Amino acid sequence: MPRASSDKSIAAAWGLLSAAILAGLVVVGSRSLARFDAALVGYTFATLFATFAITYRYAMWLRRPPTRLYWRRGWSVFLTPAYLRANIVEAVRRFTLAFAANRFIFRRGRLRGAAHWLIMWGCVLAAAITFPLVWGWIHFETLPGRLDLYRVYVFGFPVQTFPIESAYAFIVFHGLVWAAFLVIAGVMLAFRRRMVDHGAATLQMFAQDILPLVLLFAISVTGLMLTASYTWxxxxxxxxxxxxHAITVIVALLYLPFGKLFHIFQRPAQIGVSFYKDAGAGGEQAICRRCARPYAPLMMVRDLIAVERDLGFSYEMPGAGEQGGGAAAGTGVSHYQQICPRCRRALYGLAQGRTWAGGAAVPE
Amino acid sequence: MPKPEQLHFFVDASRCIGCQACVQACTECDTHRGDSMIHLEFVDRASSAQTVPVICMHCEQPTCAEVCPADAIKRTGDGVVQSARKPRCIACGNCVLACPFGVPEVYERRQIMMKCDMCYDRASVGKTPMCAAVCPSQALFFGTHEQIEQLRPRSSPINRFQFGRQTITTRVFTMVPAARAALQPWVDVAAAMDETPRPRLIPLSPVGAADPFAGVEV
Incomplete structure (x- = not known):
């Protein structure tokens, strides 16, 4: 079977498996659908499709040679027994700074960071409320003989009881309202940037950059309109x-695997790569064949050479020792990767100057 | 005024006088405000004052994009390889090491790779990229093939480069002697490993030369 076709079959199998697991969890979590809200069936099927498509795309993404290599290397470095405990602590720290606090996005721009932080936490809050409700994993019941108390059931098990007329209940039952406020504020900031920032305006594409904002705004506003309708x-x-509201949510769920929002699932790779880079920085360094200075982790250079070969590039250079990826002794250069980026820039200039050899006195 | 698709970037590195104007102007570009994306490199500082301005060459099959594990580097329909898409880039640095011209840079604090995008906010609407707009020696020139032919009758623009066994074709052109281009229409970059800087006599204001900026909206 051709590789591309085989990759698609494997990815489709993973997609079906993950969708089947979710369907099973819906059945189990809703106590054989006894607690399943039939009015939310449209949402359920949309999440099942999204799960299939997200897994499919993720699996296809992992089939790319560089992604596959980094995935393996990242896990291998992270799971090294001697460092596992320290790695787990460090992973939690990095996850908190990068994803909970969005520190690197705030460094790209304060308003940009604020926009992302608001949208992200609004969506996280909304997802944490909506999905368990849609799948029947959480439901609320009044206690027999106590109509002033609500009991929360998770996977059919009672976990908490609280008064209906309480500040806590007000906060909990309006969770999606707070989420909508966060998302709308973030979307406003993001739209502002996309309207006034010339750089953003140049590069942005409707399907990638505008549509997700429109969808999030539509979900939030129609959700708030529901609250306004039954409250006032x-x-x-x-x-x-x-x-x-259901249409806006389902469209967003269907968009999730294909558009910009897929970065939610790709982004955690950042943590794996950071461990890979740490391991490389602490290991042997590659030495540039031209300037004899260290320029990158040897492991990374070797991996990159392997990836390039896998992709069909052939930067091998005539000379000794073509198999090596490092700074092994040799008179010639075996691979262009063994030259540092700075020397590559110089070589470009020298090569162009070389073409003028013999014509130095010819002005133009 | 030429349409954007008729405009090309021409680099004649050996005309560079190292004035740094391009480096400063580059920071004014809206798509990477405050950060200069052009490299102005000494080719061999110990023996020569020769400098080379290196912009992204916008390869037809960009190695940086192919080796990107996050699939974050995209080439737009007009052949410009853009900086990594911000939501996706995981700052691994593969692109930095893979680029045969040594162009991309990773900004660790911001977790992003950025590189020359030919001042996309300008070039995409037919305006000259900032570096070419200020280059006093025309080492960096943005215009039509007709304009460059008129300016440099002894030169030819070529866009094929050899790195060992790998041939790379780019959207950006490099100027080489016309006679040489007729025989060997590519630049063998890897062959310059043992090369030393060579002098080249280039009057900066040739008598009777056409105004290189005529017809180009700055």
């Missing part, structure tokens, strides 16, 4: 709004 307008147009 006696349920005016509630059914229409419920369908409208």
């Amino acid at each position: 307008m006696k349920g005016y147009a509630y059914d229409f709004l419920a369908i409208l």
Whole structure:
């Protein structure tokens, strides 16, 4: 079977498996669908499809030679027994700084960081509330004989009881409202940047950069309209709004695997790569064949040479020792990767100057 | 005024006088404000004052994009290889090591790779990239093939480079002697390993030369 076709079959199998696991968890978590809310079935099927498609795309992404190599190397470095405990602590620290605090995005720009932080936490909060409800994993019941108390069931097990008329209940039952406020504020900041920043305006594409903001805004606003309808307008147009809100959410779920929001699933690779880079920095360094200075981890240079060969590039150079990836002794250069980026820039200039050899006195 | 698709970048590195104007101007570009994406490199500082301005050559099959594990580097329809897409780039540095011209840079604190995008906010609408707009020696020139032919009748633009066994074709052109280009229409970069800087006589204001900036909106 051709490799591309084989890759797709494997990815599709992973996708089906993950969707099947989720379907099984929905059945188990909702106690054989006894707690499943039939009104939310559209959402459920959209999440099942999204799970299939996200896994499929993730699996296809991992089939790319550089991704596959980094995936293996990252896990291998992370799971090294001698450093595992320290790595887990460090991974938690890096995850907190990078993903909970979005530190690197704030460094790209304060407003940019604020926009992302607000959107991200709004979506995390909304997902944490919506998905367990949609899948029937969480439901609320009043206690027998105590209509003033609500009991929370998770996977069918009672976990918490609280008064209906309490500040806590108000905060919990309006969780999606708070999420909508966060998302709308973030979307406003993001849209502002996309309207006034010339650089962003040049590069942005509708499907990649504008559509996700529009979708998140539509979900948030229609969700708030539902709350407004049942809180202050006696349920005016509630059914229409419920369908409208469902459409916006389902479209976003269907968009999730294909568009910009897929970075949610790709981004954690950043943590794995950071461990790989740490391991490389502490190991042997590659020495430039031209300037004899260290310029990169030898492990990384060797891996890159392997990846390039896998991709069909042939930067091998005539000379001794073509198999090596490092600074082994040899009179010639075996691979262009063994030259540091700075020397590559100089070589470009020297090579162009070389073409003018013999024509030094010819002005132009 | 020429359409953007008729405009090309021409680099004549040996005309560079090392004035750093391009480095400063590059920071003004809207797509990477405050950061200069051009490299101005001494080819052999110990023996020569020769400098080489290195911009992204915008390869037709960009090695940086192919080796990117995050699939973050994209080439737009007009042949410009863009900086890594910000949501995806995981700052691994593969692109930095893979680029045969040594162009991309990783900014660790911001977890992003950035590189010359030919001042996409300008070039995509037919304006001259910042570096070419200020280069006093025309080592960096942005214009049409007709303009460069008129300016440099003894030179030919070529866009094929050899790195060992690997041939790379680029969107950006490099100027070489016309006679040489007719015989060997590529530049063998790897063959310059033992090369030393060579002098080249280049009057900066040839008598009767056409204004290189005529017809180019700055």
